[in-house]
Amino acid sequence: MEELFEKIAHCVEFGKINLASPYPPDMKGQEGADELTKKAIDEGADPDDVLKKGLVVGMEKIGVKFRENKVFVPQVLMSAKAMSTAMEHLKPFFVSGHVKRKGVFVIGTVAGDLHDIGKNLVAMMVEGSGFEVVDLGTDVNSQKFVDAVKQNPGCFVGLSALLTTTMVNMEKIVSDIKAEIPGTKVLIGGAPVSDDFRQKINADFYSPDPQGAVDYLNTVVV
Amino acid sequence: MMTKAQLFNLLSERQIPDGKTLFRPILMHFAARFSGKTYGQFASDYRTLVDYNLKAMDHFDLDLVGLISDPYRETSAFGAKVSFPDEAVPVCKEIIVNSIKDIKKLKNPDVYKGERTLDRINGAELFQKELKGEVPVIGWIEGPLAEACDLAGISNMLMYLMADPDFCHMLMDKCVITAKDFAKAQIEAGCQIIGMGDAICSQIDAYTYDTYVKNRHKEIIDYIHECGGKVKLHICGNITHHLPSISELNVDILDLDYQVDLDEAYDVVGPDVIRCGNINPVLVEERSAQEIYEASKMLVNKEKGRKFILSAGCEITVNTKPENLMAMRNASIF
Numbered sequence: 001m002e003e004l005f006e007k008i009a010h011c012v013e014f015g016k017i018n019l020a021s022p023y024p025p026d027m028k029g030q031e032g033a034d035e036l037t038k039k040a041i042d043e044g045a046d047p048d049d050v051l052k053k054g055l056v057v058g059m060e061k062i063g064v065k066f067r068e069n070k071v072f073v074p075q076v077l078m079s080a081k082a083m084s085t086a087m088e089h090l091k092p093f094f095v096s097g098h099v100k101r102k103g104v105f106v107i108g109t110v111a112g113d114l115h116d117i118g119k120n121l122v123a124m125m126v127e128g129s130g131f132e133v134v135d136l137g138t139d140v141n142s143q144k145f146v147d148a149v150k151q152n153p154g155c156f157v158g159l160s161a162l163l164t165t166t167m168v169n170m171e172k173i174v175s176d177i178k179a180e181i182p183g184t185k186v187l188i189g190g191a192p193v194s195d196d197f198r199q200k201i202n203a204d205f206y207s208p209d210p211q212g213a214v215d216y217l218n219t220v221v222v
Numbered sequence: 223m224m225t226k227a228q229l230f231n232l233l234s235e236r237q238i239p240d241g242k243t244l245f246r247p248i249l250m251h252f253a254a255r256f257s258g259k260t261y262g263q264f265a266s267d268y269r270t271l272v273d274y275n276l277k278a279m280d281h282f283d284l285d286l287v288g289l290i291s292d293p294y295r296e297t298s299a300f301g302a303k304v305s306f307p308d309e310a311v312p313v314c315k316e317i318i319v320n321s322i323k324d325i326k327k328l329k330n331p332d333v334y335k336g337e338r339t340l341d342r343i344n345g346a347e348l349f350q351k352e353l354k355g356e357v358p359v360i361g362w363i364e365g366p367l368a369e370a371c372d373l374a375g376i377s378n379m380l381m382y383l384m385a386d387p388d389f390c391h392m393l394m395d396k397c398v399i400t401a402k403d404f405a406k407a408q409i410e411a412g413c414q415i416i417g418m419g420d421a422i423c424s425q426i427d428a429y430t431y432d433t434y435v436k437n438r439h440k441e442i443i444d445y446i447h448e449c450g451g452k453v454k455l456h457i458c459g460n461i462t463h464h465l466p467s468i469s470e471l472n473v474d475i476l477d478l479d480y481q482v483d484l485d486e487a488y489d490v491v492g493p494d495v496i497r498c499g500n501i502n503p504v505l506v507e508e509r510s511a512q513e514i515y516e517a518s519k520m521l522v523n524k525e526k527g528r529k530f531i532l533s534a535g536c537e538i539t540v541n542t543k544p545e546n547l548m549a550m551r552n553a554s555i556f
Contacts, residue, residue: 022386023385024384071427072430073425074381074384074425074426074430077380078381078385112310114313116376117376117425163311164507164539164541165541168541194504
């Protein structure tokens with residue numbers, strides 16, 4: 001079974017979704033994360049092992065490569081697609097409680113900003129590391145974040161902004177979340193954002209890349 | 223006294239003007255706010271756009287003016303709906319290309335009939351009327367990958383680059399046709415320079431750029447040259463990994479964002495390309511006028527004797543203090 005987990009991890013790392021997918025070219029005609037995950041479950045693998053020894057490992061590897069500029073956004077998107085396709089086979093086990101998520105991560109692009117690529121990358125990477133992700137979408141105001149945090153007690157929150165004009169909206173959202181649900185950890189990211197800015201608005205963590213967010217969440221999750 | 227157009231021509235011919243480094247930041251939302259109006263008005267009416275650019279040019283003594291406003295001129299002409307919030311970038315939520323069938327149905331627009339493309343062409347004519355050729359006017363087109371992303375959705379298009387070459391080639395070929403048509407129309411209306419924005423290219427690897435984008439950039443650039451215009455290539459973000467390929471494009475002006483090392487860019491693209499940049503626009507907004515002056519001065523001194531235009535790495539943000547922009551101008555006068 002370990003070999004199968006390695007193959008699943010390899011498919012996720014290199015974005016091999018399924019048999020029909022022509023990408024990556026050197027894996028054309030081979031089974032992908034979709035078929036191999038199903039096979040592992042059918043052969044009696046512990047779904048938790050499929051997640052932790054297969055999917056999470058693959059996403060971690062692509063996350064590190066992205067941080068090191070060895071791959072770029074398209075490759076990460078393909079990996080995330082492979083991961084999410086495979087994850088469909090694990091959904092019943094999440095519902096039954098057989099596989100436990102590490103926690104809940106609420107994410108959204110802040111009010112006034114419609115860009116979603118950075119937010120999506122972080123959401124995919126965090127989901128791929130074993131968290132449940134509640135994606136609030138783009139142009140999300142403070143109240144929506146507060147409501148989502150109340151509905152998911154103990155969750156972590158990610159705020160994304162691409163524009164310098166909208167990153168300023170993070171301050172109110174962080175402030176409102178901390179006022180209404182003290183102790184909530186808030187992560188921020190996006191092209192114009194910096195650690196200086198994080199300190200200024202009293203957020204808990206800033207990362208210039210998605211894997212940094214994943215690493216942080218893994219250190220703070222109980 | 224030389225006109226700004228003559229100064230730019232000198233710089234293009236590698237005769238570096240005495241007395242000052244040319245200064246032209248990208249102004250959109252800032253220009254609108256500076257003149258007391260909204261971004262929505264700026265992006266939707268060429269008269270407003272030209273008026274605000276001229277006001278900013280006079281106030282900050284800018285050496286070039288431009289028609290850049292937002293990414294959706296061509297997308298609108300292709301048939302997508304665009305709305306204009308008062309204080310935000312125009313919005314286009316509609317994805318009009320979802321399949322190869324959609325691409326086959328997609329008709330290249332007549333840029334003189336598309337309301338938003340015609341608006342920019344009218345802007346070029348108005349600039350010429352007002353400036354009488356004494357100030358270089360930068361028109362604007364979307365690069366082929368940026369336009370394909372606008373039509374098909376960014377995430378979708380980036381995944382198609384990996385998994386569906388036919389889709390990408392077909393769609394980007396159509397984008398090239400419209401880019402060329404739109405560039406030609408703006409040159410005929412009076413633009414001396416055409417800016418080509420292809421921001422998303424910084425997010426793809428060098429192999430993918432070379433496979434899908436490089437030759438299309440080259441085709442558009444060659445065409446603009448044939449039409450008598452010069453080309454400014456603008457790609458936000460870190461494009462260090464693309465510099466070797468860009469060095470083969472014969473581009474006239476290369477906008478560089480703050481993540482790119484200007485010296486490294488000079489070494490790779492060579493002395494004939496005008497590099498334009500590259501102070502971090504967040505710093506231009508947040509730091510004091512004195513700090514911006516010093517940062518600009520350092521850059522200007524370092525670039526003396528080379529073909530260089532002082533600018534921020536990308537658009538000047540709406541909340542930037544006017545005195546910070548003035549500090550950049552002052553720092554570029556010797």
